[in-house]
Amino acid sequence: MQEFQQRFNSGSLKFDDVTNRYGASDRPVFPMWVADTDFPPPEMVNHGLSHFLSSHFGYQQLAVTAAVSQWHWRRGEYIDESSIVDCCSIIAAMGIALESLTRPGDKVGIFIPSYGPFFAVTEKTQRKICPLTLDISDGNVHMDLSSLPDDLSAVLFCNPHNPTGRLWQRDELEALAEWCTQRNIPLICDEVHRGFIAEGNEFVSLASIGEAFQNNIIVLQSPSKSYNLAHVPAAAYAIIVNQQWRDTIRASITRSHLFAGALARQALILAYDELNDLWLQTMEEKISENRALLTRLLHNSSLLACIPQSTFFLWLDLRDYLNHVAPGVAADYLFKRTGIAANDGADFRSPGFVRLNFATSGEVIKHVGELLLTISSNK
Ligand SMILES: Cc1ncc(COP(=O)(O)O)c(C=O)c1O
The missing domain is CATH 3.90.1150.10 (Aspartate Aminotransferase, domain 1)
Structure with missing residues (x-):
């Protein structure tokens, strides 16, 4: 290294x-x-990208789905390739998901504190931010589901949590997913920071919890943080089991040309290689x-x-x-x-x-x- x-x-x-x-x-x-x-x-990514740039030009036919599903498979998560939709960035995918699954004026729950662009993308898509305050005390971060208003149209979530580094536990994730499923609203979860987990802790992806909740979950991910590829940036992707939501979101990404470019896809494929x-x-x-x-x-x-x-x-x-x-x-x-x-x-x-x-x-x-x-x- x-x-x-x-x-x-x-x-x-x-x-x-x-x-x-x-x-x-x-x-x-x-x-x-x-x-x-x-x-x-990783050096292999840098070399691979230089080689790609010097040897390829024009439109490329490059799919990220196999690399993505294998990367998750090695981490014990079974992701069906058909549920993977690539996008140029996580926040772009979040915006498209909000536009596709909610209406202007709808309330979107966002925990406070949260990564700033969650708020910006909600406002930009003319949805209303509903702040959900996290209680930070005794060195821990607590989420209180009983304080969530019943009229939310979506929840934007982050696990591991940026900025506190809180790792949400399986029971907390299931409770939140159940809450969203009961109201049939999307739980959109950004898992981009999953690369770095403190010893003795376990990361649980929302993509791997109970099938009963999967129809309401959208997981967003990219290699840009774990592999330090923000400069490219590497392709982002959404995991969407709900076929109707997936088709709508994919069509919207395609229509607005927000899919990942060839270099970004190649960066993901190189980074997600088992050798790394x-x-x-x-x-x-x-x-x-x-x-x-x-x-x-x-x-x-x-x-x-x-x-x-x-x-x-x-x-x-x-x-x-x-x-x-x-x-x-x-x-x-x-x-x-x-x-x-x-x-x-x-x-x-x-x-x-x-x-x-x-x-x-x-x-x-x-x-x-x-x-x-x-x-x-x-x-
Ligand atoms: C939680 C979180 N999500 C998303 C991003 C940015 O992702 P993208 O550039 O793919 O939109 C960041 C960048 O710092 C982040 O911390």
Whole structure:
């Protein structure tokens, strides 16, 4: 595996947009915001893509379905190839699903905090956001189904959860799927962060839970996070068992030319090769070391909002440290005090918090951990 990359002056958004977004700093700067990792993709993918670019041109006939179903099969999930629909991006597929299965003005349930584009795509498609607040206490994140309003037309969900790293358990997933099935509404679940699960935890895909619920579930996935392919980006795909929904969504993706391009499909096929399973496991171990180190360091500090069980994110609560809570204030405070550039909680509709991306070298993480401790001990 190639080593961690310092990407200043490389055109990397995460590194080279820091000054523009956070301002100039006379301290060393630690770019820990947008969700890519500082580790290059598997070499086989890089080589394969270069070869593809130099040897193919024009329209390509390339299907991702076999690669997708085999990748899931190796993880104990049986996905019928006919249920797979590719798309250029997860959020595009989410927008198409909302447009296809709900009507303008309909209420869409979204848990707070959640990845910002869930809100943006709901608004862009003229649906109404119905905020469903997650309770974050005792180092855990709790979802209360009894508080869900009965008039929702769809639920947008994320497992593993971005930004908290909460891994939803089988019984919680089944309860939510049952809730949606009883009301016959789609449960649209983004599972893009499933690559990095903390030791001792198990990821359960909604695509693998009870058949009784499958007609109401749409799972969205792509290799772009696990294999660090946001620059291509790799093809995304939806797993849709409900044939009527699948046909409608596929037709809409085709009509709007939002299917994945040939390079994106080739990136998925290369990344999902069995030969990269070991690479992914090694990455997972590196990420887990960083997660464990930061959680151990911050365990007794009020900064750590919850203990992450997955992803490369830490959800930090800065509300006790701020003069006032408003969008942008928490990230600004952290950057000015430490040089750490993290996403502001307002990006997830939770001002006062920040999301820190720890997919970087262990050396940087040690340094960042010490910087975070200086904040909590100076309170
Ligand atoms: C939860 C989640 N979903 C989707 C995306 C983006 O996916 P795409 O670019 O395929 O729309 C991200 C990117 O960070 C993400 O964190």
